[in-house]
Amino acid sequence: MPKRNTVQRRHGILERLSLHGQVQVDELAKAFETSEVTIRKDLAELEKSGVLLRRYGGAVPLPAELIQTSSDTSDSKEKVSERKKAIARAAADCIRDHNRIIIDFGTTTAALIPRLQSKRGLVVMTNSLTVANAIRELENEPTLLLSGGTWDTHSESFQGQIAEQVIRSYDFDQLFIGCDGIDLERGTTTFNELLSLSRVMADSAREVVVMAEADKIGRRIPNLELPWSAISVLITDDRMTAEQQQHIEQQGVRVVIAPSGNGE
Structure with missing residues (x-):
């Protein structure tokens, strides 16, 4: 051709x-x-x-249910961006000075980076070059750790056994991670078949914080990334229903709803 x-x-x-x-x-x-x-x-x-x-x-x-969402004029890119910022603000409130954290790849987790400017003495591990480059621009100069490993072009992140070994050699206070979907019964789900690094990250952190917009709730994607038993906190936006919140909290997960209003 x-x-x-x-x-x-x-x-x-x-x-x-x-x-x-x-x-x-x-x-x-x-x-x-x-x-x-x-x-x-x-x-x-x-x-x-x-x-x-x-x-x-x-x-x-x-998927058909996402086609409707993407065509909804009320969900403009600007509003989605504001929701990510609101989730990032709430996530930053969970971080104390001198915490040792992992930030996984993803647009929602990357929105957290500017919120770290006011934190002192942070140690930040990531498998994302995008996150790493953003961390390098912060004036408060957190200590930056890069997982290394095999570059995965689909997720645009480092994956594989080397990355897993590096992360296992540290002890972290928190993991901040996104997801492709949230199954109310099982936990977070993903289209990415490379799941093991996410689970190693979760095992290496005392607290696992999932950052996800509410429209991801109910997406039953086949690949289970993290079960509810591995998740400490879910931070989402105010489109979450009371029923969804109650169901997730019954799994032992603390739910934080970030208001969509501009909190700058």
């Missing part, structure tokens, strides 16, 4: 996704005669546009 420009290629990816129900990076690279790096960038941009969801090694269609 001859090479196509970006718009044509991405349109072709969506056509294949509609036809087959899933697509794989290596197969798309061969079909469109381009690199796997280019295909991953295509899938990342298409995911940002709300037309598919990436999974390990490829992509799947956006």
